[in-house]
Amino acid sequence: MPDSSRDLLIQKGRIVDPSQAMDGSADLLVRQGRVAAIGKNIQAPEAQILDASGLVVAPGLIDLHTHLREPGREHAETIESGGRAAAAGGFTSVLAMPNTRPINDNAAVTHFIIQTARQHSPVNVYPVGAISEGSRGQRLAPLGEMREAGIAALSDDGMPVMNSNLMREAMSYACGLGITVIDHCEDLDLSADGLMHEGYAALRSGLRAISSSSEDVMVARDILLAAQTGAHFHVAHLSTATSLEMVRQAKLRGLPVTCEVTPHHFTLTDEDVKDYDTNYKMKPPLRSRQDREALLQGLADGTVDAIATDHAPHAGSEKMQEFERAPFGITGLETALGLALDRLLHAGHIGLTRLVELFSVNPARIVGLDRGTLKVGAVADITLFDPERRWGFDVNQSCSRSRNTPFHGYSLRGGPVATIVAGQIVWQAGSEKSSNQK
Amino acid sequence: MHRRGLLGIEMLTREEIQEILDRAKFYQPLEARTGKKLDRLQGKTVIHLFFESSTRTRASFEIAAKRLGADTISISAQGSSADKGESLLDTLNTLAAMRPDAIVMRHSASGAPHFMARMLETPIINAGDGTHEHPTQALLDALTILDHKPTLAGLRVAIIGDIVHSRVARSNLHLLTKFGAQVQLCGPPPMLPREFEYFSPTVTRTFRIEEAIADADVIMMLRVQLERQNALWVTSVSEYFHFYGLRLEHLKAARPDAIVMHPGPVNRGREISSEVADFPRSVILNQVENGVAVRMAVLDLLLAGAEFKPAESTKPN
Numbered sequence: 045m046p047d048s049s050r051d052l053l054i055q056k057g058r059i060v061d062p063s064q065a066m067d068g069s070a071d072l073l074v075r076q077g078r079v080a081a082i083g084k085n086i087q088a089p090e091a092q093i094l095d096a097s098g099l100v101v102a103p104g105l106i107d108l109h110t111h112l113r114e115p116g117r118e119h120a121e122t123i124e125s126g127g128r129a130a131a132a133g134g135f136t137s138v139l140a141m142p143n144t145r146p147i148n149d150n151a152a153v154t155h156f157i158i159q160t161a162r163q164h165s166p167v168n169v170y171p172v173g174a175i176s177e178g179s180r181g182q183r184l185a186p187l188g189e190m191r192e193a194g195i196a197a198l199s200d201d202g203m204p205v206m207n208s209n210l211m212r213e214a215m216s217y218a219c220g221l222g223i224t225v226i227d228h229c230e231d232l233d234l235s236a237d238g239l240m241h242e243g244y245a246a247l248r249s250g251l252r253a254i255s256s257s258s259e260d261v262m263v264a265r266d267i268l269l270a271a272q273t274g275a276h277f278h279v280a281h282l283s284t285a286t287s288l289e290m291v292r293q294a295k296l297r298g299l300p301v302t303c304e305v306t307p308h309h310f311t312l313t314d315e316d317v318k319d320y321d322t323n324y325k326m327k328p329p330l331r332s333r334q335d336r337e338a339l340l341q342g343l344a345d346g347t348v349d350a351i352a353t354d355h356a357p358h359a360g361s362e363k364m365q366e367f368e369r370a371p372f373g374i375t376g377l378e379t380a381l382g383l384a385l386d387r388l389l390h391a392g393h394i395g396l397t398r399l400v401e402l403f404s405v406n407p408a409r410i411v412g413l414d415r416g417t418l419k420v421g422a423v424a425d426i427t428l429f430d431p432e433r434r435w436g437f438d439v440n441q442s443c444s445r446s447r448n449t450p451f452h453g454y455s456l457r458g459g460p461v462a463t464i465v466a467g468q469i470v471w472q473a474g475s476e477k478s479s480n481q482k
Numbered sequence: 483m484h485r486r487g488l489l490g491i492e493m494l495t496r497e498e499i500q501e502i503l504d505r506a507k508f509y510q511p512l513e514a515r516t517g518k519k520l521d522r523l524q525g526k527t528v529i530h531l532f533f534e535s536s537t538r539t540r541a542s543f544e545i546a547a548k549r550l551g552a553d554t555i556s557i558s559a560q561g562s563s564a565d566k567g568e569s570l571l572d573t574l575n576t577l578a579a580m581r582p583d584a585i586v587m588r589h590s591a592s593g594a595p596h597f598m599a600r601m602l603e604t605p606i607i608n609a610g611d612g613t614h615e616h617p618t619q620a621l622l623d624a625l626t627i628l629d630h631k632p633t634l635a636g637l638r639v640a641i642i643g644d645i646v647h648s649r650v651a652r653s654n655l656h657l658l659t660k661f662g663a664q665v666q667l668c669g670p671p672p673m674l675p676r677e678f679e680y681f682s683p684t685v686t687r688t689f690r691i692e693e694a695i696a697d698a699d700v701i702m703m704l705r706v707q708l709e710r711q712n713a714l715w716v717t718s719v720s721e722y723f724h725f726y727g728l729r730l731e732h733l734k735a736a737r738p739d740a741i742v743m744h745p746g747p748v749n750r751g752r753e754i755s756s757e758v759a760d761f762p763r764s765v766i767l768n769q770v771e772n773g774v775a776v777r778m779a780v781l782d783l784l785l786a787g788a789e790f791k792p793a794e795s796t797k798p799n
Contacts, residue, residue, distance in 0.1 A: 249614060251593070369591065
């Protein structure tokens with residue numbers, strides 16, 4: 045992937061790279077798609093210059109949880125459009141969840157995604173393989189073949205494995221393959237046909253409730269199974285205080301358990317669900333104020349390992365329905381970094397180093413990618429962001445094919461400025477229009 | 483409510499509710515006296531759009547509109563374009579393009595009329611949405627209570643049954659608490675989540691029907707909505723009736739002036755015994771009658787509103 049095009053010199057940025065405990069002003073030289081040098085006043089007369097003064101230069105952001113919808117639901121998103129949305133959000137890599145049509149439960153689909161991404165996506169796309177055939181929760185999918193084909197993790201996201209024995213087998217198998225199991229923790233009997241978090245807001249609006257326990261029960265089960273099998277278990281979009289506490293305890297016991305939190309769960313609560321607006325409908329649902337407080341605490345104290353978007357595009361016609369008929373999920377790639385800077389960094393919950401850890405260093409570690417670092421010799425996946433830039437998110441300018449977000453019109457302090465993948469600038473602030481017209 | 487229709491009780495002020503009740507009181511005697519048609523809504527068209535089965539609400543709305551002189555059409559989801567896969571938004575846009583003056587709508591999805599009201603200019607009157615609200619039911623219940631009690635303030639109202647699935651309970655909770663009534667909710671614990679107490683400090687819960695009834699001025703029974711229920715919630719119809727059905731012996735322990743209400747349709751032997759339904763202090767049929775008056779009032783205020791002059795209209799020519 046690293047190529048031999050022109051060198052790139054990123055000048056005068058503040059380099060924040062927790063993977064090498066670095067935080068300071070320096071130049072960074074990219075040569076042949078890799079980080080060639082970091083230092084003061086690097087001279088490279090031939091190089092393309094990128095002025096990063098006032099900007100943070102960080103290892104490229106990695107989203108552990110994206111739905112690209114291709115193959116099968118290209119009206120909502122494609123690998124190309126989702127890839128461009130990722131680039132516009134400052135992400136250099138995304139993990140693509142397997143609930144496409146067909147499901148990514150075999151090497152052929154994995155190959156298709158990787159090939160399509162190579163040709164059309166500006167960012168790296170790492171497919172996630174299904175745990176069970178068709179994500180039906182009955183028989184294990186060919187995990188080894190998919191691993192060889194290039195999947196980065198396993199998950200039956202959205203159609204969680206209810207059969208505990210199958211999950212145990214999957215974890216045991218995954219442990220041998222050295223691959224992380226990501227679980228969307230939801231006991232489908234407990235969540236039943238619920239629509240929003242169980243609480244006063246759901247009760248008042250007459251919307252069927254999804255209890256916290258529907259998540260907690262599965263987090264507990266999976267921690268027990270991970271302890272038994274030795275597999276690395278990663279909790280997708282963790283949303284409750286109780287689940288977070290269980291992860292905290294598991295970590296204290298030294299278990300290989302990690303978790304991610306979405307920007308919407310650290311920004312919004314069930315009290316924000318209003319007017320039956322389906323842009324507030326997702327799974328897990330927006331939780332209570334206490335849950336949100338706990339997530340903020342977990343983000344600050346290190347219990348939460350990563351921020352992931354759960355970018356879930358749906359066509360307008362699918363979301364423009366009665367609340368109970370609309371599909372779950374919202375887009376998130378283009379708002380994640382802005383929300384984290386505005387709601388976490390500037391609100392004083394976390395510092396810059398921690399933010400970069402959550403977005404880049406830790407996601408790479410969780411699924412074992414050779415990314416998330418600016419060490420000399422590493423692939424030059426780099427995100428430049430401005431912690432101070434004030435901007436408003438306009439969904440009509442989005443690169444995604446879908447418009448289902450509750451964050452339209454949000455004014456945010458801080459956002460991405462440039463996205464560099466293997467030394468190539470794939471997106472720069474202000475370039476949205478030109479790339480949309482292509 | 484005047485421009486946006488009537489979506490629920492929750493967003494109405496006391497004054498707005500009082501205005502509807504006052505207007506309904508004006509239509510009450512007319513109701514009793516004569517079926518004569520008025521011309522208040524002459525030239526207006528009201529569409530009744532029912533995506534869920536209904537006998538009394540639908541008939542009541544249609545009679546109310548017709549008595550006021552409006553032209554009405556009535557559409558049920560059965561046999562309509564909804565069955566052909568048309569979205570709710572497209573169905574309503576189509577109907578709205580025919581320029582009706584109001585759409586009365588019942589739908590099984592909570593919030594469906596609220597979603598439509600955001601999209602359409604046409605005023606929408608909610609005739610029941612899922613398990614959310616049924617505003618005209620709460621209004622007619624209030625009117626009925628006020629036929630028998632001087633005021634809602636301080637009144638002790640017991641609402642008994644499947645509270646969590648009941649839009650009638652929610653609309654009544656909003657209305658009664660806005661007017662300072664004490665509401666005691668009663669039902670099996672899975673049908674009565676704790677969060678109901680957050681509606682107002684004057685709302686309390688009990689799981690024992692005897693306790694709910696003891697001091698009640700008004701006993702409001704709800705229908706057991708088997709069609710909305712998770713099968714696990716009710717062990718059996720007979721067990722439910724045993725613990726939460728209203729029987730004559732309960733009424734003997736109740737206050738002598740307590741009235742019994744039920745929004746209908748009554749399932750005799752499931753939530754209320756046959757004797758109670760026909761009991762002298764049962765006001766179930768008054769509720770039905772008041773339904774027409776309340777719906778006339780709502781349509782009148784919404785569609786004819788400003789130029790209302792009671793003094794002239796009361797006199798039959």
